[in-house]
Structures are given as structure tokens and as C-alpha cells.
Amino acid sequence: MLPLGCDLANHxxxxxxxxxxxxxxxxxxxxxxSVCSALLLAGCYQxxxxxxxxxxxVDDKALKEQSVAKFNEMKKRTPISRNRDYHDRxxxxxxxxAKVVFWxxxxxxxxxxxxxxxxxxxxxxxxGKVGVFAGLFRVAQNDDQLASVLAHEIAHITARHxxxxxxxxxxxxxxxxxxxxxxxxxTGNIYTAGSAVQTASAIGGIxxxxxxxxxxxxxxxxxxxxxxxxxxxxxxxxxxxxEHLEAENAGKPQPGGWxxxxxxxxxRILQMMDLxxxxxxxxxxxGAKPVPVLVK
Ligand SMILES: [Zn+2]
Numbered sequence: 001m002l003p004l005g006c007d008l009a010n011h012x013x014x015x016x017x018x019x020x021x022x023x024x025x026x027x028x029x030x031x032x033x034s035v036c037s038a039l040l041l042a043g044c045y046q047x048x049x050x051x052x053x054x055x056x057x058v059d060d061k062a063l064k065e066q067s068v069a070k071f072n073e074m075k076k077r078t079p080i081s082r083n084r085d086y087h088d089r090x091x092x093x094x095x096x097x098a099k100v101v102f103w104x105x106x107x108x109x110x111x112x113x114x115x116x117x118x119x120x121x122x123x124x125x126x127x128g129k130v131g132v133f134a135g136l137f138r139v140a141q142n143d144d145q146l147a148s149v150l151a152h153e154i155a156h157i158t159a160r161h162x163x164x165x166x167x168x169x170x171x172x173x174x175x176x177x178x179x180x181x182x183x184x185x186x187t188g189n190i191y192t193a194g195s196a197v198q199t200a201s202a203i204g205g206i207x208x209x210x211x212x213x214x215x216x217x218x219x220x221x222x223x224x225x226x227x228x229x230x231x232x233x234x235x236x237x238x239x240x241x242x243e244h245l246e247a248e249n250a251g252k253p254q255p256g257g258w259x260x261x262x263x264x265x266x267x268r269i270l271q272m273m274d275l276x277x278x279x280x281x282x283x284x285x286x287g288a289k290p291v292p293v294l295v296k
Contacts, residue, residue, distance in 0.1 A: 047159045048104040049223040056160055057167040064127035068109070071129035081114040081134045090114050090132050093147045093233070097154055098128070100230040104158040112150075120248060124153035126162055139244035144237035147228040155223035161216045221268055225279045232286035235272075235279035242269055 045056035081087065094112035101108075108128030118135040125131075130153060140146040156162070212220070221238075229235045242265045272279075 045160055045163070047219065047223070048101075049155075049226050050159075050219055052219070054160065054164045055167040055171075056163045057170060058163040060126075060163070063163065063166075064107075067125040067127045067129060071111070071113075071125055071127075071131070074115075074131065075113060079116040081116045083114065083134060086114045086132075086134060086137055089137075089143060089146055090130075090150070093143050093231075094130060094150055096231040096233075097147060097151050097227055100227055101154055101158050105154075108157075120245070122149050122153050124150075124157045126157055126160075128157070130154065139241050139248060141240075141244065142237065144228070144233040145241045145244075147231060147233035148224060148235070148238035148241050151227040151231070151233075152220050152224035155220040155227060156212065156216070159216070159219055159223055161212055161220070164216075165212070218268065218271055221271060222275055225272055225275055226282055229279040229282035230286055232283070235276060235283055239269055239272055 043056045045054045046052070047054055090112045094110065098108070098110045105128060110128040110130070112130045112132070114132050114134060117133040119133045120135045120139055122130070122132040122136050130150065132150070136149060137146075140149050225235050225238055228238065246265055
């Protein structure tokens with residue numbers, strides 16, 4: 001986008017050279033309006049569970065292809081855990097959550113991989129690629145707790161948070177953003193700044209790690225809580241994951257940087273408690289959604 005005042009400078013230069021004045025540049029506001037209109041025409045998306053309307057002007061197929069490529073690259077670069085128990089747990093829990101989100105992400109090609117590494121972290125990428133680091137099992141100590149983490153990460157994908165952020169970035173940059181430069185290994189880090197850095201390091205070189213903002217984290221908590229309940233996992237166990245995280249982080253320096261944009265644990269726990277009656281109702285009704293889904 002042209003900076004303000006560009007048009008005026010051109011007029012002065014033209015006068016000095018005795019040339020006819022250049023035609024006025026398109027006013028910046030008009031440029032933005034045009035880009036906004038194009039994006040708004042391109043699409044609006046209704047987020048599952050919360051029903052929020054979100055901007056989505058991203059080519060879903062291209063985003064999925066890039067995510068799959070990045071995930072495959074990561075599998076080559078990062079050691080896969082040899083822990084059979086971790087692997088079985090992630091497949092077992094992941095497949096149940098994949099079933100209940102079938103209609104929110106019908107074209108997903110699900111794949112759940114446990115990477116070797118001490119970081120307490122997990123991520124999901126558009127298209128249904130989910131990674132878990134072995135360190136996560138320190139705080140996800142049973143299937144219900146693991147379900148809360150996987151459901152949160154998957155909620156970022158069904159809510160199209162990556163699409164929304166890319167669409168907003170395109171707006172900010174006047175539509176000139178190259179999709180390929182930004183789309184990459186999208187992680188939904190929810191835990192600690194340290195683990196985010198470690199994850200970024202593990203994925204290193206294959207793309208940007210961009211944390212989600214507070215609102216998207218809380219929305220993923222909300223959606224994830226309902227997903228895990230629908231999959232037949234006790235939503236009350238989600239709160240225990242945060243208690244384990246607090247215990248893990250006790251005595252450690254408070255994380256700075258991007259973590260400051262994340263809701264605090266008490267804030268997130270309070271939201272979960274508010275949503276608990278709705279989640280428990282879904283939990284009681286679970287087990288009634290036999291939808292076929294292919295999980296690698
Ligand atoms: Zn998240």
C-alpha cells in the first residue's frame with residue numbers, strides 16, 4: 001500500500017520538471033475498502049460450537065497442501081517417539097475426537113504422531129495433521145486429559161483460526177501478502193513459552209510459528225471442551241491439565257513474549273467452569289455419533 005502523502009510528492013516533482021501532473025493515486029482508504037470488499041466477498045465462516053462469524057478468504061486446498069507438506073517434512077527431521085504406550089494412547093484418543101468433529105472437518109486426512117522430545121506441547125495443522133511431543137504426557141496423565149489437549153488443538157483447526165489470521169493479515173497488508181510465506185507449521189501452543197520455543201526449534205526452518213491470540217485460545221478451549229465431552233471423555237479432567245501445568249511451572253521464571261497474549265491459567269479455568277454444565281450434558285449424551293473416519 002502506498003504511504004500517505006505519496007500523491008502530494010508526485011505533484012511537486014511533476015511541477016518542477018514541467019511535466020503534466022501524474023494522475024492521483026487511488027486513495028489509501030479506497031484501496032483498503034476494495035481489498036476488504038474482495039475479502040468479504042470471498043467468504044465468511046461460522047465457527048463450530050461458538051457460532052461466531054469469522055473472515056475466511058484463504059484457499060483451503062492450498063493451505064491444506066502446504067500443511068501436509070510441512071508435517072511430512074517435520075516427520076523426516078524430528079525423531080518419532082518409540083514409546084508404544086504413548087503412540088497407542090494418541091491413536092486411541094485422537095481417533096475418537098476425529099469422529100466427533102467429522103462434520104466440522106469432513107475432508108481431513110487425520111494423522112497423529114508422537115515426536116520424541118521433552119517439551120510439553122502438541123499442535124494441529126489444517127488438513128488434520130496432529131503432533132504431540134512426548135513431554136506432554138507429564139501433564140496429560142490419562143486419556144481424558146490427553147483428550148482435552150488434542151481437542152483444544154483440533155478446535156483451532158475446525159475453527160479455522162489459521163485461515164482467519166491469514167485473512168486478517170491479507171487485509172492489513174492490502175491483499176499483498178504471499179500466502180506461501182506465512183502458511184507453515186501452524187502450532188496451537190497452549191502451554192509454556194519454553195515449550196513453544198522448543199517446538200519452534202524442533203520444527204525449525206520449515207515455517208513460522210505463530211501463536212494465537214487470547215480470544216482464539218479461549219475459543220479453542222471452549223470448542224475443545226465440548227469436543228472431548230462429545231467423544232466421551234470427562235470434561236472435568238481438562239482442568240486437571242492446567243493444575244499439572246502449574247505444578248510443572250512452579251518456581252520457574254514467568255514466561256514473557258508471546259505468552260503474555262495468552263489467557264492466564266486461572267482465566268482459562270474459570271471459563272471452563274462456566275462451560276462445564278454444557279460440557280457435562282454433552283458428556284452424558286456421548287457415544288451416539290458413529291461416524292466413519294479414516295485415521296492413519
Ligand atoms: Zn491453543
